[in-house]
Amino acid sequence: MTRFVLRRLLYGLAILVGVNLFTFVLFFSVNTPDDMARLNIGGKRVTQAQIEQWKTERGYDKPLYYDASRQGAERLTHTILWERSVSLFALEFGKSDARQAVNIGHEIKTRMGVSLQLALPLFILQVIVSVAFALLLVFFRHSRIDFWGVVLCVLMLSISSLFYIIVGQYLFARVLRLVPMNGFAPGLDAVKFLLLPIGLSLLSRLGGEARLYRAMFLEEMGKDYVRTARAKGLSEGQVLRRHVLRNALIPIITSAGSYLPYVFLGSLVFESFFGIPGLGAFVIEAITGQDFAIVRSMVFLGAVLYIASNALMDIAYTWVDPRVRLS
16 A cells, blocks of 8 residues: 555656646746736736836746756756746745735635535535435336436436526525525625535536436446345345445546545636635636736646545545455
């Protein structure tokens, strides 16, 4: 296990270096620091003096990759690559490119807590509800309940999440006035603002997740050990709970684990539409304002979370299935 974890850490580090370098080259091959200064300063008449001042304040007044005017290690460290890209490995995100020049690290810490309040309950509920609904359909397989349940799943996954948001806001917030339409408040008051986005997000993902899990369970139902369990006199509910569900946990972990990074990064669509100040809305604001420093930081953070979530899924496989060995 220890050797596996160390090997995955080395693989992850190599992937992070590649993602970070590729992102840096991509951003600075499309826009030079002068172009970024003009975008953020705005206005039709931007003087060179304003551009140089902006670059000095943001740390873009240095060479990109190599500073020949320096001596020793400073030739590499006194560069934009080192200060704005390599520093991300120490979780030093610096300041944004916008006029406000906010501290990106502080914004990430603050907004991640908000995103967790939305995404963590949704993640847990999504797994429980989808698995329970899929088990219900399998229990009543080849019946009308199973048939119309599958039809409902296909219908739900065919509808865009934007439709759920628009209809949900109109019905529950404007017509019935059960919850606020958008906004956010700290503390316990956050519950009334999060109920609607959590419910609509759960509904929008339920069709696809339940249909996927149903297919997994039906595949397990045809295995020899299931027939043996029935021959021993176990009820259908016991067979589903003790054997089918347990042996289908690996694909369930794979499916649910792929959503794990969004628990920390937040939902771009739902946070934006409901005015929730999480990391998802933070990314949308950065893209809209062409704040490349924030976008680069979030790409790096997303890569870290994806690598970590995949390593955790591999370890979780050994917990749910003793036959899996990490070697």
